[in-house]
Amino acid sequence: MMENSQPKPNIIQPSAPQPKRVSLVTRPRKILRGVLLGLLLITIYSLATLNNANLNLAEAFHSLGVNLSAMFLHPSVGQDSWQLLLRALVTSVSLALLTTLLGALIAFFIAVGAARNLSPAWLATSIKAVMAFIRAIPTILWVLIYSVVMGLGASAAVVGLTFHSVAYLVKAYSESIEETPQDTIEALKASGVGFWPIVFQAILPSIVPALLSWTFIRFEINFANAVAVGAAAGADDIGYFLFMAGSFYFNFHEVGLIVYLLLGVAIILELISMKLRGHYLKQTN
């Protein structure tokens, strides 16, 4: 006879395991949120304390609208002639071309010294530190500083712009050079190839596309800088006319025309850079 004489069996309840929360908020996410929050707080603080010089904002924006429509809807030559403005525009482009070419040439040789895989570590580090310092000072300050030594005008502008271009390009070039595999250089060294043949026959051909694209980016920057230099340091280019029209004659029609000219150049530059990049990408693939 089966009798359930045993004490009641323990019923084992299948207990659910302690739920483990998997947080999607990882450490990088937390830092990201912190950074964004910090930036937002700084922004709110600075907007609240912005020195608005007793401006009536509504009025100011209204006058901005009037000026913008004068600029873009009714551009005109103003007190200068077309010939003068176009000549100045050509000067700006030449200034950018000149400083980019000069800067690229100098920067390449310095970059060879600044690349870790070609030169001793102490040399590379010290060159990079000096270049970082030069880069940290805005271009326009370099131009102003040189204008004291050489007098206001083209020479100071060229030297100042070149200075900054060299510092910028050395960084870009040396990073491109460092991407060349160490094996290539070692193999060539082992077979007795000299230093400069390695640079010109092995490294240079393999990094030409990168160099070209960096140089072109710098050319665009230099064009913008050339305009700025004209406005702030009185080199005889389109920036100077822009500055005069904007803050001496208050001729917004002329400012509009100059802005249109600059936009035209910028669009042409972008088209060229697209073509150039397409051409080189096709060749390397």
Place this chain on the structure above:
Amino acid sequence: MKTNYHSPQQFFRQRRLRLFTVLVILLGIYFTSMALVNFQTWNSITKIPAGLIWLFHNFIPTERSISSLGQILYQLWRTLLVSISSTVVASLFSLVFAILGAKTTTPNEAVRLIVRFGASLLRNIPVVAWAMILLFSFKQSDFTGFLALFFMTLGYLTRAFTETIEDLDAEKLQALQAVGANYFQCVFCGILPEAASTMTSWVLYMIENNLRDATLVGLLTGTGVGFLFDFYFKSFRYDAAGLIVLLIAVLVIVLELTSTQIRRAIA
């Protein structure tokens, strides 16, 4: 290049010819622009060492310039604030524009083209022109610099953000759509979290850039540390001007290092 070379000699001859042509073209450009700019290469290059010596002689901050340190630091702080706030405000606007303008999230093609065109327009008007345009309406206030930097940054960041969104994996978006997420869920839960760290690193880059441009804008509009530099520079107080240059360099380098650290931490 699909040209067949018959002999190594021919290959090298071709190569030499091509190199020679490129060199001639570059030299031509160089000399033409030299003539147009009216720049004497040798004359200027020989002056560089003298210039550097002069620089180290006159731009070294002296005890006299320490007295203006307080004012310089205050203006530098203001400039930093303006460059950060203009970037952050611009980034909020460009986030909206980028969502409207990216191929994957655009509501329709016409909006996309308008956003693209507008961003390119804003980007290509030089900051000098912005400063001139705004100076007349907003006078010598921090607001002029803020808006000039704002418009420039808006153009750049809209383009950068658009490209960031377009570079994201399209399959994830399709998966979200397949499970029935609506447009806003796709954007806010699918795209933004994924793109956030890249976008933040663009914002940090623009802050660095804007700090440099803020000096120029300040110079032109008479605000911030740029104006202070101009003031000392034009009144021949080179030691104080040198102190400003030094402090700007230090600030830019510190900012660069900090943002590199942050970028590494959030990657």
